[in-house]
Amino acid sequence: MAKSKESKKVGAVMVVGGGVAGMQASLDLADAGYYVHLVDKSPAIGGIMAQLDKTFPTNDCAMCIISPKLVEVGRHLNINMITNTEVEGLEGEAGNFTAKLINHPRYIDLEKCTACGECSRACPATAVNEFNERLDLREATYMTYPQAMPRGFVIDRSICVGCGLCEKVCLAEAINYDDKPRQTEMEVGAVILAPGNGVFDPSRFETYNYMDLPNVVTSLEFERILSASGPYQGHLMRPYDREEPQKIAWLQCVGSRDINHCDNSYCSAVCCMYAIKEAVIAKEHAHGELDTAIFFMDMRTYGKDFELYYNRAKEEGVRFIRSRIHSIEPEGECDLLLSYVDDQGELQSEVFEMVVLSVGFEVGEEIIELSKRLGIELNQHNFALTDTSTPVTTSRPGVYVCGTLQGPKDIPQSVMEASGAAAASSALLNEVRWTETKIKELPEQRDISEEEPRVGVFVCNCGINIGGIVDVPAVREYARTLPNVVHVEDNLFTCSQDTQVSMAEVIKEKSINRMVVAACTPHTHEDLFRETLLEVGLNKYLFEMANIRNQDSWVHMSDPEKATAKAKDLVRMSVARAALLEPLEERMIEIKQRGLVIGGGVAGLNAVLNLAQQGFEVVLVEKEKELGGLARHLHRTIDGLDVQKYMNNLIEEVQTNEHIQVLTEALVVGFSGAKGNFTTEVLVGPGMYERKIDHGVTIIATGAVEHKPNEYLYSEDDRVMTQLDLGNFLHENSKEAAKWQRVVMIQCVGSRNEDNPNCSRVCCQGAVKHALELKELNPDMEVIILYRDMRMYGLLEDYYQEARSKGILFFRYSADQPPQASRNGDGLQVTFTDQVLNRPVQMSADALVLGSATMAADTEELASLLKLPRNRDGFFLEAHAKLRPVECSSEAIYLCGTAHAPKLMSESIAQALAAASKAGSFLAAEELRVGGAVAVVDPERCAACLVCVMSCPYGVPRINEDNVSEINPALCQGCGVCVSECPGNTIHLGHCEDDQISANLHALLEGVI
C-alpha cells in the first residue's frame, strides 16, 4: 500500500506562513491549478507587512496595498486558510508528503462569526496589543487588526476571565469556550516555507537603555506610531508624554553587523531604507520643523531607485551622520543624549527627543524548531540553507523556501522568491495540476432583457452594528414604497451563509432581477452577494450595495434619527440606480498555450526551463549566436559556484528539453496582440528569415551590460581593468596575477553620480570576491578597496568581514573627492584622500580594478515595440515596485533578471522563477475572461482626437484602421479615465453609465432641486 501511495503525486501544496511571501506563493499556486493549504500560527494572515505604515521607495501605504491581497487570498476558492495552526511534522517525500498540524483553538467559530465586533466591545479583559508592538491595549476577544483575514474574532484565553459576556452578545452564536486543540493531517505534494522572521530584541544592549527610556523605540514600534490605525492614530507622538517630538534620531545596525552582544554579524538588508523612509514620513507628519538624523556605518541603499530616495531625503533635510552610537543616556525628564565622533574626528553630543532603534531581522527560536521538525538545514545564521543556483530550494527535496527565512530581504525580493518557490513547486507537481482544485459550477444566466425591473431590497442589521443605531424595520418599510421594489426584508446578518440560501430562494420565487443590499461595504462584501446572484442564474452586475454601516451607523452613532433618515436616502439612491443596471457580458477567449522568453542569459534560461518543466511549450529568443549572456564572462560567484559549469549544464538542459525551442541570432521586429494572444515577429539569423510566433505570455530577460569606463586611464593602460576584466584575467592568467604586489580597486565607477544616480548593487561584492581570490593566490599581496559605502547587504556581510580579517584594506572616499589615477614613467599610481588622516595618500599599483556600473542593455527598440515603459536608466519598469516586481504594466508580460535592475545571479534566478510562475499561472487557466465593466467606444462620435490614447494609464486605447478609437476589452481595466476625459463623450463604461449615476444623484436630491 505504502508503495503505490508514494508513487502518486498530490496536486496540493502547503504554504507555511501567511505574510506577504506566503500569500503570494499561495495565490500563484492556486491560480496555477493547485489546491493550497495556507497555514499560519497566528489568528490572521498578513505578517509583518501588515504592521508597516508606509513602504519604500514609493511611500505607498502598506495596508492599502496589502489588503487587496488579503481579500484575494481570503476569497480564493482554492486557498484553504488554516490559522492558529502550527506544523508538527512532515513525513513522506517530494510529491507526496503527509503534514501533521496542531490546530490551536480559536474559541470563536469562523463559519459563524460575521466580524461584527460586538464580542470585543463587550469584553472586559485587556492585554498588551502585540500588533501595535505593545504600545496600547486590546481586548481578550479581539481581531488582530481591522483588515485581518480571515475576517473573524478570536479569544485570547490566557487573559480571558470567562465572564461569558461575549457569548451573551454574540447573536451569531459563534462563541465556543469549549474549543479544543486538534491534531490534523493532510496530504500535500510540496511545501513552501514562508514563516518570516522576528526582529531583534534590543533590550540585550544595556547601553541603549531600551527598557528604561520610554522614548527609545524600535523601528517597528515607530511604524505603528506613524500608522493611522496605530496606537496614536497616526499622530507623531513620543510614548513618554504623548508630545510631538521635534528631534528624532535613528540608530542603524541595531542587532546587525555586530557580534559583541550575542547579536548578528549579518546585515539585515532593509534597515537603511526603512530608516530613511521613516524619517521622511515623520517629517510629513510633523506640524512644525522636525529635525531627523540617521546615524549609520554604510548607507546601503542598493535596490532599484533606492539611491534616488536617499538623495531626495538629503534634499529634504534628513541628516546622515556616519557614526555608530555606543550608548543612549537620559537627559532631563525624558530626552535622550547621544555622543558621537564626527567625520573630522571631533566628539559631539546632541540631545534628541526620541530615538528609533533600527532593529534587524533575527531568526527566532520557534522558526529554528520548525525547521528541525520539517527536516531542513539552516546555515550558520539560522537562515534556510540554499544554493546560488537554486535560491528557493531547501536541503529537503520538495520543500521550498521564500522570504526572510531564506535571508534578510525586503518585500519585493520576498515576493519574487515567493513566486519563485511556487514555480519550483509547480515544476515538481505539473502532472497533477487541477487534480485537487475545486471548480464552481454555475447555472446559465437568465435573459432579463424583456423584463421590467423587479428590485429586491435586503436590509442588514449587522448584529447591532447597524440595527443598534438605525431603525432597520423603518428602512425596510420605506424601501417597500420605492419604485420597482417587489420584495423587502431585513436580516440579522445578510452576509451569513444561511441568508445567502434564503436570498437565493426568494430571488427565484419573486422573479427578482435586480438586488439591493443595504449593509456594509462593497469592498469586503460585494463579491459574496454577486456570487449569490450567479448561483441563481442572474448576471452579477445586477447588484447594488448601500453602505449604511461604515457611512452611516458608525459615523452617526449619536444621532439615530438622522442616521435612519440617511439610511433611507442611501437605499433610495441604490434602488434608483439598480433599476437601470444592465447585465454585462463576459466571454471567455482561449489563451495560446505557449510562452516567449526574450533574452537567453541566466535569467532567461531559468525562466524558459522552469516554464517547460511546468509542461508548457516555450520559445527562447536570443540575439547573440551563443546562449548565456553576461554570465558567460563570470567564472565564480562569491560563494564559490563554478559559473561556467553551471551555465553549461543549464544550456544543455534547455537545449535538450522537448518543450523548448531556441532561436539564436534572433531579433524581435514586430509585436502585436494582447494578453493571452500575442504574435511576435522575429528575424532569425544567419539567414535572417522571418518567423511569426503566437504565444500567450511574454517574459523579458534582456539583461544588462558592464559600463565601459572613460576615467582612471581605462583603455589607456592594460593594468587598468574592470572587475569583469579582472575575473577573466584571474581565470586565464592566475599565475601572472599572483605576482602582483599591490592591487587597488575603486568602487562606484559610473554609478551613484549625476549621469547614473543609482547604485549598481553588485560591484561591492564583486570587489570583495576578487580581493579574497587575490589574497588566496598570494597572501602577501596588498589589496586596497577604495569605496564610498560598502554595500555588502544581507549575508554578503560575512565576506566583508572575512576580507577585513584577511587584511584587505578599505579606504572610504567621498563623491566630491574621487581618487586619481596617473602614470609615473612605467608605474601606475593612485592618489586618494584618506578620511581619517584627512590628507592625500599616493601609492603605486600593479593593477587598478574599477568597480564599473551595471547598465541596462540597449532595449529602446524592443521597449517601443512592446510598448513597455522603462525608467530613466533604461531598466524596464515593473507594475508595482513592492508587490508586483515581475509583472510589467501590460498584462501577461513579465520581467526578470538585470533587465529589471542590477542584481546578483541568485537574485536573477529567483526572479526568473517568479516570472515563470506568473507566466505558468496565467497559461494554466487556458481561458481568459474578458468584458464586463469595461470602457466601450461608440465610433459614431469619435473625433480620433487621441485624448483617450493620451490619458489611459494602461495604454489600452488605439486609433484603429477605421480611424476611430478602439478599446480592447481584454486589456481595459475599467478605471473610467478615458470615459470622463473623452471630449466627444463617446466612450462609456459598463456599470457606470451616465444615466445610472444621474439616477443615483437625482434620487438623493429629490425635492432639493
Next chain:
Amino acid sequence: MIMARPKPIEEIIDEIKDFNKVLIAGCDGCVTVCEAGGVKEVQVLASALRLYFTKENKRMEIDETSLTRQCDKDYLHELLDKIDDYDAIVSLACGAGVQFMAEMYRKKPIFPGVDTCFIGVTEERGVWAERCQACGQCILASTGGICPISRCSKRMLNGPCGGSEKGKCEISPDTDCGWHLIYERLKELGQLDFFAEPTDPKDWVSSRDGGPRKIVREDVRL
C-alpha cells in the same frame, strides 16, 4: 487644426442672461480635439449654466446638442426643425462655425462660446501651439519646414534679429526663436546655403492684404 479655448463662463452668462431658452451647440470637429467645444464641453457648460441660473432663481431652459461640423451647411441644417424653440444659440464652434450658423439662422442671436485662437498642433495633452498663420503662400520648402511667419515674433523673412539669445526670443524666455530653430534644422539637413542669399520680400496679397479671402476652384465645383 483650428485651436480654441473655452470662454470664461461669466462672459457666456452675460451673453444669454436675458433669454429664457438657450441651445448650446458643440462641434465635433477641431474644437472637440482641442477639448474646447465637443460634446463633453457642451455638457459641462450646460450643467454649469443650469446651476448658475437655478441659484439665481431665474427661469432658464438650456438644451444641448453637437453637430458633426458647423462649417458645413448640411450639418447646420440639422437644427432647422428646432431652432425656433430657442431664444438664442451658444455655439462652441470656431469663429467660422459661429458665423456660418448666424448666416443660416438670420433671425436668431448666435453667441460664441469659445475664443478661436490659431491654427496649430497638440504638443502634448493640454498644450496647444501655433504653427500656421494661413498667409496663403507657403514658404516652408526653403525654411527647413519651420515657418518664420508663425514662429518668428516679428514675422521676419530674414532672421534672426538681434533679439535672439541662446535660442530664445526676446519677447519671452519661454518662446523659441523661430529663426534659431530654422538655422538648426537647416544645419541638420545640410542646407545652410539658404542663408547665403537674402529672401525677397513676400507678396502679402495672398494674406490679409487683399481683404477677406476666398478659394474658388473650377476643377471641383459642381
